[in-house]
Every structure is written in C-alpha cells, then in structure tokens.
Amino acid sequence: MQPHYKVQAVAKMLGTTVDSVRRYVDESGVNVSRQASGPKVRQFTIENVFDLAAWRRANRPKISIRRKTIATVYAPKGGVGKTTLTANLGSIFALMGLRTLVIDLDFQANLTLAFGYDSELTLEEARESGVPEERVVQYHLGHLVPGWPGGRGALSDVIKKPFGENGPHLIPSDLTLDRLDTILTYDAIEGKKSDLKIAALVAEGLEGTNPSFDLSTYDVILFDAAPAKNRMTRGALLASDFVIAPVSLERYSTKAVSYLSAVLQDMHSDVGRSPQLVMIGNFHVPNRLRVYGQVGKLSAEYPGALLNVMVHRSEEFPKTLSEDEEQPPLVLARPTGGAAEQLHDVARELLRKMGVV
Structure with a gap:
C-alpha cells in the first residue's frame, strides 16, 4: 500500500x-x-x-534543462547499491520535474521489484489473487528491439507508471529478457553490429520520428545494467553519455574500478566512443581513516570522476528496501530522513556534473 x-x-x-x-x-x-x-x-x-x-x-x-542525458548505472560487482541508487535517482529526478525513464536491464528484475512489480507474477495468478493486471510484467526492452521473436511491440505497451503519469516511468524486466542477450550474440556471430543495436534503438526513440517508440519527451534516461559484462550492458554503455558507477567505500574494490576503466578504454578503441565515468561513493562512514585513504586514491587515479557528494551508510536503507517489498524507494518511503536528504544532494550534484542543469 x-x-x-x-x-x-x-x-x-x-x-x-x-x-x-x-x-x-x-x-x-x-x-x-x-x-x-x-x-x-x-x-x-x-x-x-x-x-x-x-x-x-x-x-x-x-531549473533550466541544458541537455537531454542518457546514463547507465553500472558496477562490475554486486553489493554496491547500484539498483537502490537507480530507483532513488529516478524518483528524485521526477520530483525535480524532469521527465525520467528508467530501464531495467537485469533479468533478475530487482529494479522492477523496487518500483512495486513482481516480475514472476503471471496473469493467471494476478486474477486469482485480485491483483490488478497492470501490476503484471508482460513486456520488457527486448519486445521493443527489431528482430524480437513475434515482432516488435509499442513503447506504450511496455511502459509502467508506478506513481502516475508524472512520476518516473519504467521499462521493466523479467527472466525472459535474457533472450535479448542471446539474440545480440547470434547477431554478432553473423557479423552484424549487435553492440550498437541498443544505441541505435535509443537514437531512433530520441528523434521522435516513430510514434510507437517515442523517447523525445524524456529529459533523463537511466539504464540499470546487470553486473555481468554481457552484450546488453555493452549496448547500454554505448547508448549512454555517462556511466554512473557506485563504489562501496566500505568494501572498496580496486579490481572492480580498474576493470570498469579498462572496459571503457577498450570500448573507445573498438568503436571510437565510450561514456564518461562518474563515480558515486556509497556506504561512506565519516571520520574513518581507511575511507579517507580510499577517497584520496580514487581522486588521484581517476581525476574528476568521483562525485563530491557521497552516500553515507544508514540503517534507513535496509528498513525500506529489503524488509518490505511493497515500500517505494527510500526518498518516497522516508522523505524526511537524513538518508533521503543525502540522496537529494547526490542527485543535484550528479545533474550538475552531467550538465543536465
């Protein structure tokens, strides 16, 4: 409720x-x-x-919108708060009046669940339990891609609006999204430019020339990519202006950040472009010497990439995001708490960093 x-x-x-x-x-x-x-x-x-x-x-x-922006929230390893961050950023951007679309690219569908949709619920189960059919996930990004088995669908059939027309819009996910990665792999085997398929799809949508797939009204589009380096993640990165990488300052992984940097460098070598890296420090504990050392190391190795505002460790997160799946993202569930205030600060700084405002 x-x-x-x-x-x-x-x-x-x-x-x-x-x-x-x-x-x-x-x-x-x-x-x-x-x-x-x-x-x-x-x-x-x-x-x-x-x-x-x-x-x-x-x-x-x-606020004055300077540019439309596409970003992928991605981390090579789990447990860094990626999906939690995506759900809250999408909500805050909409609270600022930005037309926001979030796209779940992980077939485990955690982002979809964070917005209140159980991807494993079937139509039959919904009808039996009295759940509105609108809460059932029947379509995902794969249904919008040319070449999807059964034909390409319309954006209006796929989009979910968990908080109404003016809240963040969602392209949900479910287990069958894994088929999209298989399709992209087969395309690559046949010599097609499968890595650019998602980028081409987004570019078409932003042009607004196809009424059944019009993304031109959105100010910000956020992909929530799976930790794995699959073809869907690579496609989202190629479609994006920025990659937003949450970094756990509590369990900092030099290998994870180095790996992501290498992925972006290889991408630039292969196709001549890659998204700009923006890192957000998560699970920050003030006045802890080890954390200061990690922040200093990140700032030195990746100049200008680390956002000045960080997310502190807070007990508010598990209380709203894991104990009760019916709760909306934290900034909506506990809007007056300290954690929500920090997330708003992060969102504002991120928009400035990306040149959106």
Whole structure:
C-alpha cells in the first residue's frame, strides 16, 4: 500500500516550503484529499506529489534543462547499491520535474521489484489473487528491439507508471529478457553490429520520428545494467553519455574500478566512443581513516570522476528496501530522513556534473 504524506513531507520531497506547497495545490488544481476524521489536514498521495512537481516545472520552472542525458548505472560487482541508487535517482529526478525513464536491464528484475512489480507474477495468478493486471510484467526492452521473436511491440505497451503519469516511468524486466542477450550474440556471430543495436534503438526513440517508440519527451534516461559484462550492458554503455558507477567505500574494490576503466578504454578503441565515468561513493562512514585513504586514491587515479557528494551508510536503507517489498524507494518511503536528504544532494550534484542543469 502506497503511503500518504502530510504537507511537511511533501515540502521536503519538492525542496521547497510548506507555504509554497499549499500555493501549488491551490493554483494547480491538483485534487488532494483531506483526512476523513479529526483535523481536516491534506493527505497527499505519491501521484499528487509528482503531479505538483510537473506543474511547478511547467509553471514555475526552478531549473533550466541544458541537455537531454542518457546514463547507465553500472558496477562490475554486486553489493554496491547500484539498483537502490537507480530507483532513488529516478524518483528524485521526477520530483525535480524532469521527465525520467528508467530501464531495467537485469533479468533478475530487482529494479522492477523496487518500483512495486513482481516480475514472476503471471496473469493467471494476478486474477486469482485480485491483483490488478497492470501490476503484471508482460513486456520488457527486448519486445521493443527489431528482430524480437513475434515482432516488435509499442513503447506504450511496455511502459509502467508506478506513481502516475508524472512520476518516473519504467521499462521493466523479467527472466525472459535474457533472450535479448542471446539474440545480440547470434547477431554478432553473423557479423552484424549487435553492440550498437541498443544505441541505435535509443537514437531512433530520441528523434521522435516513430510514434510507437517515442523517447523525445524524456529529459533523463537511466539504464540499470546487470553486473555481468554481457552484450546488453555493452549496448547500454554505448547508448549512454555517462556511466554512473557506485563504489562501496566500505568494501572498496580496486579490481572492480580498474576493470570498469579498462572496459571503457577498450570500448573507445573498438568503436571510437565510450561514456564518461562518474563515480558515486556509497556506504561512506565519516571520520574513518581507511575511507579517507580510499577517497584520496580514487581522486588521484581517476581525476574528476568521483562525485563530491557521497552516500553515507544508514540503517534507513535496509528498513525500506529489503524488509518490505511493497515500500517505494527510500526518498518516497522516508522523505524526511537524513538518508533521503543525502540522496537529494547526490542527485543535484550528479545533474550538475552531467550538465543536465
């Protein structure tokens, strides 16, 4: 069940004041219900909040969009907070009024689950248990790629909108997405440029010339790539302007970062381009000497790549992201907490780093 918010929490999510939120409601016409008993205070739904964010973007723009950006969130090893970061960044970008699309490229579908969709649920099971059919994952990115068995589908059939039209949009995943990697492998064996297939797909969508596959309205597109170096991950990297790499400062892996750097160098040698590396320090523990040493080493070996703002270790993360799969991303589940505030800081700094704002 999705939560309801008081005006103070909404102000936190939108980065504004309580009085401003009340004005937004009055001027926008967004229908916000009031508490049924007791004080008649407003109770905002998640959709209400994203609707207000979109209205503010259109009517009182606080940010100027300099460029549309495609990024892949990728780490060569698991356990660094990649999917958690993707879900929260996608939510924050939408709270800022950015039209945001997140694409789950991991057939284990953890990002899909983070947005409330159980990829293993079938239509029959949903009907038997009274779950709305919209919550069932039937399509993924593979269904949008030319050459998919059974024919290419339309974006409108694939897109999920977990928090309404103005929240982050999702292209979900399930186990059958693994077939896309097989298709790309066969294409490569036949001498086709399979690595560029996803990049070509995204480029076509951004042009907006195909009504059934129009990505031109999005400001930010985020791929959540699997830790493995498969052809889907390589394709997403080639489609991207940036690769966002979470780095665990608690269990820093020199090999993982070196491996990613080598992957990008090889990619540039092969095709003449690669995304720009941006690293985000995760699980940061202030005042720990070892962590300072790791930050210094990263800054020295990869000048300018490490984001100045980091995500601290917090007990808030497991409480909202692993114990209850029905909870939305942390910035929506606990919007007034310290961890949510840090994630907002990271998102703003990341957008500046990528030149989006």
